[in-house]
Amino acid sequence: MQLIIxxxxxxxxxxxxxxxxxxGFSVQFxxxxxxxxxxxxxxxxxxxxGLLLINHGVNAWLALVLGAVVVGVVxxxxHRALLAPLVRRGTRAIAMVIVTVSAGIILQYVIVSIAGPESHSYGEQSGSTLHLIGFTLSAGQVAIIVLTASLMLGLHLLLTRTTLGKAMRATSSNRxxxxxxxxxxxxxxxxxxxISGSLCGAAGVALAITTVSFDFSLGSLxxxxxxxxxxxxGIGQxxxxxxxxxIVGVSSxxxxxxSNPNYKDVVAFMILIIMLLVRPRGLFGAAWSTRRLMEG
Amino acid sequence: MAWEYYLVVMLVYLGTDLLAVWGLNLEFGVSGVANLAYIVVVAAGAYTFAICTLGPSSGNGGFQTYIGGFTLPFPLALLAGALAGAVVGTLIGVTGLKRLRQDYQAVAMLVVSLMVATVVSADTGFLNGSAGLALIPNPFADLDPEVARWAYVAVVAFCCLIGFLVLRRFTTGPIGRTLRAMRDDDTAASAAGKNVIGLRLVVQAVGGAFGGLSGALLAGFIGGWSPSAWVYIETLAFLSCVIVGGMGSDRGVSLGTLIIAVLLLQGVQFLPQISSSPGLSEDFGWIILGASTIIFIWFRPQGVLPERRPRYLGKSSSHSPG
Amino acid sequence: MSGDAGTVILDVDRLEKHYGGVHAVDGVSFTVERGSITGLIGPNGAGKSTALAVIGGYVSPTAGRIHFDGADITGYPMHARARVGLVRTFQMARVFGNLTTIENLLVAVPRQRGESAAGILAGKWFWRGEERQLVERARALLDTFGMSTKADDPARTLSGGQKRAVEIMRALMMKPKLLLLDEPMAGLSPSLSRQLEDMLIRLAGDGLSLLLVEHELDTVDRLCGKVVVMAQGRVLSEGRMAELRLSREVQDAYVIG
Incomplete structure (x- = not known):
């Protein structure tokens, strides 16, 4: 029981x-x-x-912010230089996926050719261990939970309370x-x-902080x-x-x-396949997301 | 001689690549199913070939473990590889049966590819995990090595010949037309009485058989097969050949396979010799592949040799679509 | 089952289609007579297009039955309906863009020998004869629609009106018993739509049944024997256009929307 908690x-x-x-992925979509x-x-x-910055003595949390900014700008x-022009030229959605996969592979191998294929580590960033209501978590993990919660709250306020957020939601539902x-x-x-790029960057550095070591396949996995x-x-929401x-984090x-720790990702995979076969619009599927995903 | 060995390797690779590219073109270029898990059917063929020729798992001192283990004759093992490709291809096709957007289906298949690799790598009892299978016997081990090499080239060439004849049965004539209609608009195709789901599964099976045969031939030649040989991005290499050559055109994608092969060999030569990173030329190859795919989608989405449609002049119609 | 299989070709019985809480089609019943042109009209959002999509098999109904030519086809997928002779066209003309115009026609014929497993195995000699006949039929249709010069052009290069024509020719290649048309005149020039009207009247004269959703009431008046009026997912009234124009109920539905 303790194990499960x-x-x-x-x-x-x-x-x-x-x-x-x-x-971030959903906002982009x-x-x-x-x-x-x-x-x-x-x-x-x-x-x-983040690794480059930490190796130059920057604090891990500052590296997270800077990593987020860099990837946000990138x-x-x-989007401006490649994706948007392709969409304007009438490139089909299927070709757009192939383009984004290709660009991902290019970026991945540019990284490999600069940083090498070997594994890297941020070193010990987790700090002391905390015990909270039966949970045993490192300070780093707690910090990331707090960070995520506050970023999500910030995004929520942005989307609901600001003119910009309303404009984003309007553009999202009918451009x-x-x-x-x-x-x-x-x-x-x-x-x-x-914004979504920054979330992507923050997630990348956060993932590197919480894992023991990582290599160029970090993102694709x-x-x-x-x-x-x-x-x-419900993708896009x-x-x-x-x-x-x-749900995916806890269940895996x-x-x-x-069971076998090797099968951690299998749970995520099963969730994905079952959802695709049974309820592709997502658990709470709003009507508009259905329209976007289904053909016709 | 070294150059001769080099030539044999090139020919075998070219032949197996052609088979795989034809299969993927049937699925994607002709029928519009962007199977980003295509490399999985190649792997299925390779593993099946290995299992069918390696004998029981306890052999060779039991240093590798896998399910099954038979000693079938070479042609039967190749056939088993093709069959495994067809079965796995059909299973992958099942994920695309819901009436979802095509790009969404493609991403689902990409995830399938990542996932199968993760599972096979993690479980050492299934297909020997990330170490993969080695010591796959060469079918011509009894012959003089030089003769054996050329015998293998002859087998690959024969498979390509048969493969091409089979392929043309699906890409030309009324069935080729029907598949292309499904690619252009699957809703209108079902309104025209086409059983889109059935057709897709058939295409996935046939395309899968091509990939499976390709993988089986490759495994028999190399003598080993492991997860590092079928990373999800390998599908992109085949996809590049299809897009560069001309989606839907059998001649086009064959040319595309040649172009990509030459491009990779030549491109790597431009690279300065850096002894410290031996993997760099391979990394550079992936960058070239990705870039040429994007460049073609941007500037010439129809490819070098675009798909051509037959003309129906009067009563004497000629059928020779690209 | 209501209606007589002899004279009634399509019998729609208490059809419902709900999207979440929205009842787009809410208990619709009507029939289409053999060889007639029946109109389905109503204000925007009345559920006409949804009803047509359900009948065509593009959308499955929440409740209700559909009988066609004496058989219950409620569970049939779209392609199976097309094969028994219930063929639909789309509001936005959909062509197979990379096929040529004549190929768009040829491809539509269901159960071709060249599509069968036997045809794939045996090769060209097995299907050549049938193919030749299909090409002749397609050329004859192209002549009738005045599009012979476009036969070998890729369909994506055609104009909107030509695409609509291709869609109707494609439907005719299938030798349908009942044709479902979703706003066939939309986007056509007045002269083109008059031509299409004449064509549809001639087809009905040859025994084809037609069910069409249409906005332009004058067109409906000229074409349709019987007209079904829908509003808010239900059948409001049915009869001849001339009578319906006088009906208070129908006028209100159009004004209120």
Whole structure:
């Protein structure tokens, strides 16, 4: 029993990182209707930017902020320079996925050719161990849970309380209508890519902080739980992705605790496949997300 | 001689690549199913071939463990590889049966590819985990090594010939037309009485058989097979050949396979010799592949030799679509 | 089952389609007579297109039955409906863009020898004869629609009106018993739509049954014997257009929307 409670605590920490990534992924999909697989490699980029900074004596949490900013800016440029023009040229959605996969591979191997294929580590960043209501977590894990919670709250306030947030939601649900209402959709999508890219960067550095060691495949492996979380929550919906991240995190840690740890990712995979076959619009599927995913 | 050995390796690789690219083109270029898990059917063929020729797991001092273990004759083992590819291809196709957006299906298949690799690598009892299978016997081990090498090239060439004839049965004529209609608009195709789900599964099985045969031939030649040989990005290499050559065009994708092969060999030569990172040329190869895919999607999405449609002039119609 | 299989080709019985809490189609019943042109009209959001999509098999109904040509086809997928002769066209004309115009027609014929397992195994000699006949039928249709010069052009290069024509020719290649048309005149020039009207009247004269959703009431008046009026997911009234125009109920539905 204690084992399971500890696994749940771990799961919340894992889920927090997954949620960070899944929310960013969902925001991108919502705003631009592109399934951006490059996202995984951009997380890897963030982890290596963090590594560079930490090796130069920067504090891990400052490295997280800087990594987030760098990847946020890179994401905006990437969308502006490659994805948006391709969409304007009428490239089909299926080709867009191939483009984002290709770009992800390019980025991944650029990273390898600079940083090498070997594993890296941030060193001991976890700090002391804390005991909270039966959970045993490192200070680093707690910090990441708090960070995720506050970023999610911030995003929630942005989306609901600000004009910018309303413009983002309007653009997300109907771009043409939003434009005819005088919303500068290009500017809104730049900001959305900046925010989502920053979440991606933060998730990448956070993942590197919580894992023992990582290499260039960090992001591509993370794609499975992240997409599972996004699909679970109804892809394109930030709130669903938050909850989806928690569900995927907790269920895979619990499964790993009670069975073979090697099969941790299998749980995320099973969730994804079952959702795709049974309820592709997500658990809480709103009507609009159904329309976006189903053909016709 | 070294150059001769080099030539044999090139020919075998080219032949197995052609088979895989034809299969993927049937699925993606002709029928519109972006199977980003295609490398999994290649792996299925390779592992099946290995299991069918290695004998029981306890052999060779039991240093590798795997399920099954038979000693089938070479042609039967190749056939088993193709069959395994067909079965696995059909199973992968099942994930695409829901009426989802095509890009969404593609991502689902990408995740399938990542996941199968994770599972196979993690479980050492199944297919010997991340170490993979080694000591797959060469079918021509009894012959003089030089003769054996060319005999293998002949087998690959024969498989390509048969493969091409089978392929044309699916890409030309009324069935080729129907598959292309499904690719262009699957809803309109079902409104025109086409059983889209059934057709997709058939295509996944046939394309899977091509991939399986390719993997089996490769495993028999190399003598080993492990998860590092079928990372998800390997699918992108085949996809590049399809996109560069010309989606849906059999001649086009064959040319595309040649172009990509030359591009990789030449591109790597431009690289300055850096002794400290021996893997760099391979890394650079992936960058070239990714870049050429994006460049073609941007500037020439129809590829070097675009798909051509037959003309129906009067009563004497000729059928020779690209 | 109501209706007589002899004269009634389509019998829609208490059809319902709900999306969450929204009852897009809420208990709709009507019939289509053999060889007739029946119109389905109503204000925006009345559920006409949804009803047509359910009948065509694109969307599955929440409740209700559909009988076609004497058989219950409620559970049939779209392609199976097409094969028994219930064929639909789309509101936005959908063509197979990379196929040529004539190929768009040829591909539509169900159960071709060249598509069968035997055809794939045996090869060209097995299906050549049938193919030749299909090409002749397709050329004849293209002549009738005045599109012979476009036969070998890729369908994506056609104009909107031409695409609509391709869609209707494609449907005719299937030798349908009942054709479902979703706003066939939308986006056509007045002269083109008059031509299409004449064409549809001629087809009905040859024994084809038609069910069409249409906004333009004058078109409905000219074409349709019977008209079914829908509002808010239900059948409001049915009869001849001239009578319906006088009906208070129908006028209110159109004004209120």
């Amino acid at each position: 500890e696994a749940i605590g771990f799961g919340i920490a894992t889920g927090a990182v997954i949620a960070l990534g899944a929310v 919502g705003i631009s209707n592109i399934l951006n697989i490059t996202y995984g490699s951009l997380m890897t980029l963030a982890a290596y930017v 994401s905006v440029v990437y 043409t209508l939003a434009r005819s209402c005088g919303i500068s959709t290009d500017r809104v999508s730049d900001i959305a890519w900046l 993370f794609l499975i739980p992240m997409i599972a979380a996004a699909v679970l929550g 930030p709130y669903g992705a938050m909850l989806g991240g928690l 840690e619990v499964a790993a605790a009670v």
